[in-house]
Amino acid sequence: MSPSAFQDIVPESRVHQRAMLSNYTSMRTGGPADYLIEAASEDEICAVFEQAQKENIPVYIMGNGSNLIFSDEGFRGVVLHIGKAFSSIKIDSCSMDCQAGAMLAAVSREAAEHALSGMEFAAGIPGSVGGAVCMNAGAYGGEISQVLEHARVLVNGNVERWTRDQLQFGYRHSAIMDQTCTVLSAQFILTPGNREDIRSYMRDLNDRRRQKQPLQYPSCGSFFKRPAGHYAGALIEQAGLKGFAIGDAQVSELHAGFVINRGHATSQDIYRLMRHVQHTVFEQSGVLLEPEVKLIGRFEA
Numbered sequence: 261m262s263p264s265a266f267q268d269i270v271p272e273s274r275v276h277q278r279a280m281l282s283n284y285t286s287m288r289t290g291g292p293a294d295y296l297i298e299a300a301s302e303d304e305i306c307a308v309f310e311q312a313q314k315e316n317i318p319v320y321i322m323g324n325g326s327n328l329i330f331s332d333e334g335f336r337g338v339v340l341h342i343g344k345a346f347s348s349i350k351i352d353s354c355s356m357d358c359q360a361g362a363m364l365a366a367v368s369r370e371a372a373e374h375a376l377s378g379m380e381f382a383a384g385i386p387g388s389v390g391g392a393v394c395m396n397a398g399a400y401g402g403e404i405s406q407v408l409e410h411a412r413v414l415v416n417g418n419v420e421r422w423t424r425d426q427l428q429f430g431y432r433h434s435a436i437m438d439q440t441c442t443v444l445s446a447q448f449i450l451t452p453g454n455r456e457d458i459r460s461y462m463r464d465l466n467d468r469r470r471q472k473q474p475l476q477y478p479s480c481g482s483f484f485k486r487p488a489g490h491y492a493g494a495l496i497e498q499a500g501l502k503g504f505a506i507g508d509a510q511v512s513e514l515h516a517g518f519v520i521n522r523g524h525a526t527s528q529d530i531y532r533l534m535r536h537v538q539h540t541v542f543e544q545s546g547v548l549l550e551p552e553v554k555l556i557g558r559f560e561a
């Protein structure tokens with residue numbers, strides 16, 4: 261891969277070669293990416309895909325990296341980081357147009373500032389708009405699918421406007437996951453509310469997180485999806501795995517649904533811990549826990 265392959269498209273300061281992904285993921289693990297490119301415009305995003313296709317280089321889209329476990333070998337190709345450099349938020353009456361890199365915390369803060377209700381649930385989710393649309397992020401009874409009007413999506417070099425129906429939202433799922441496409445922006449429709457009530461509800465939800473979640477440690481939030489009729493955390497606790505560790509990867513003692521990095525965990529430690537939890541919970545309850553996090557690359561069983 262020629263070093264200048266992307267430097268003609270994106271300014272050098274935003275093209276990082278051999279970038280350690282552990283510096284970009286909330287779990288603080290993951291080896292080097294050949295290239296990590298921080299996109300700042302739709303044109304750049306399109307141009308990176310075009311160039312990568314020409315050179316036959318794989319591209320992985322990363323938002324805020326809060327749900328990603330890259331292997332310790334890293335990623336052979338381009339990790340296209342859609343974050344701070346592409347994060348404008350525009351409000352017009354009850355509608356919010358957000359670029360994919362805008363953080364949910366900022367979106368809900370802005371909504372509250374404009375006395376708009378509907379985004380409170382997202383205040384404590386450490387993801388970007390693009391990642392949240394892809395994952396249909398949700399909490400405390402709220403979900404992206406409830407507030408999204410449409411998303412602008414890059415598909416095979418064309419920008420399309422996808423409605424909520426086209427996005428086929430499900431529990432932590434959207435049609436974005438099933439195809440190679442990129443969320444460029446999203447429009448949310450909110451309802452007028454009382455600014456102080458909105459802020460107070462957001463504070464309340466964030467307090468609940470601080471009490472119940474091990475936020476002082478790196479993690480990906482809930483590691484497993486909620487199995488039908490059960491709670492992953494409760495099943496893990498019942499299997500006696502609260503506090504169980506492999507290396508520095510540990511099932512949180514505060515919330516068994518979280519896997520935390522106590523300091524020097526590798527992605528391989530996390531993978532082995534995940535497999536052990538899945539195996540033990542299955543043996544004891546017959547429920548197969550499915551990861552909510554995305555594992556990217558090669559892991560050894």
Ligand SMILES: Cc1cc2nc3c(=O)[nH]c(=O)nc-3n(C[C@H](O)[C@H](O)[C@H](O)COP(=O)(O)OP(=O)(O)OC[C@H]3O[C@@H](n4cnc5c(N)ncnc54)[C@H](O)[C@@H]3O)c2cc1C
Nearest residue numbers: 323324325326327387388390391392397398399443480481
């Ligand atoms: C402490 C903590 C608490 C959490 N609490 C919650 C919670 O309450 N509810 C919840 O739902 N999640 C929660 N999460 C998980 C995570 O924050 C969400 O899944 C979030 O939506 C991921 O967004 P991201 O920008 O970090 O995406 P990433 O982790 O970077 O990526 C996740 C997926 O989205 C894709 N993606 C990212 N951006 C785009 C884009 N622009 N276009 C297309 N695909 C894209 C990626 O390819 C990947 O498949 C929590 C995580 C942590 C660390």
